[in-house]
Amino acid sequence: MIHLKRILVPTDFSEHSEHAAAYAAELARRFDVEVVHCLHVSDIPADLLATSGYYMTGPSEQFIDQVREESRKSLDEFAKKHLPDLPVETVFLEGRPFVEIIRYAREKEIGLIVIATHGRTGIQHALFGSVAEKVVRKAPCPVLVVKAQEREFVMP
Numbered sequence: 001m002i003h004l005k006r007i008l009v010p011t012d013f014s015e016h017s018e019h020a021a022a023y024a025a026e027l028a029r030r031f032d033v034e035v036v037h038c039l040h041v042s043d044i045p046a047d048l049l050a051t052s053g054y055y056m057t058g059p060s061e062q063f064i065d066q067v068r069e070e071s072r073k074s075l076d077e078f079a080k081k082h083l084p085d086l087p088v089e090t091v092f093l094e095g096r097p098f099v100e101i102i103r104y105a106r107e108k109e110i111g112l113i114v115i116a117t118h119g120r121t122g123i124q125h126a127l128f129g130s131v132a133e134k135v136v137r138k139a140p141c142p143v144l145v146v147k148a149q150e151r152e153f154v155m156p
Helices: 015-031 044-052 061-082 097-107 122-128 131-138
Strands: 006-010 035-042 088-094 112-116 143-146
Touching: 006 015, 006 097, 015 035, 015 061, 015 112, 015 143, 035 061, 035 097, 061 088, 088 097, 097 112, 097 131, 112 131, 131 143
Parallel strands: 006 035, 006 112, 035 088, 112 143
Antiparallel strands: none
16 A cells, blocks of 8 residues: 655646645545645746746846745645645745756755646747646656646545
8 A cells, every 4th residue: 555654736826826736735635645735846037937928137136035035935835725734734936847846856855846837838838848747757656647628626
C-alpha cells in the first residue's frame, strides 16, 4: 500500500491551481499525510513583465519588496481557503519555478507533487513552455498533473 507523508502543491494562484489544490486536499485527507507543502515560486522579472505589461529596467527594491509581500500574503490566503483543516506549511521561494519546485521536493523528501497545467498549446506552449511538463520530467517523486479541463473530483 502507498503511504504518503508529504504532498507538495505548487501554486501560481490561478483557477487551475485551485483545482490542483482540491485534489491535493482530498488525497491528504485520504492518506492522512503529515503535512501539505503549499509552494509559490516568484520569478520576479517575469512577474513584473506579466503584471505591468513591460519590463522595467532596474525596478526599485521597494517595488520588488512589495511584490514579495503581496505574493506571501496571497500564498497564506490560498492555503487557508483551499487546504482547510490540514497540516499546511506555506513556502515562498524566488527563482525559476520548475527548478525551485524540483529542488524543494528533493530537500523535503516529498512523496507526491500535485500540480496544475494550463493546457497551453501551439505558440503559447513554445514561448512559455510548461512548468508542469518540466516538473514531471525531473521530479524525484510521482507527479499528479491536474488538467485545466479536468472533471470535478466527486466523493463516492
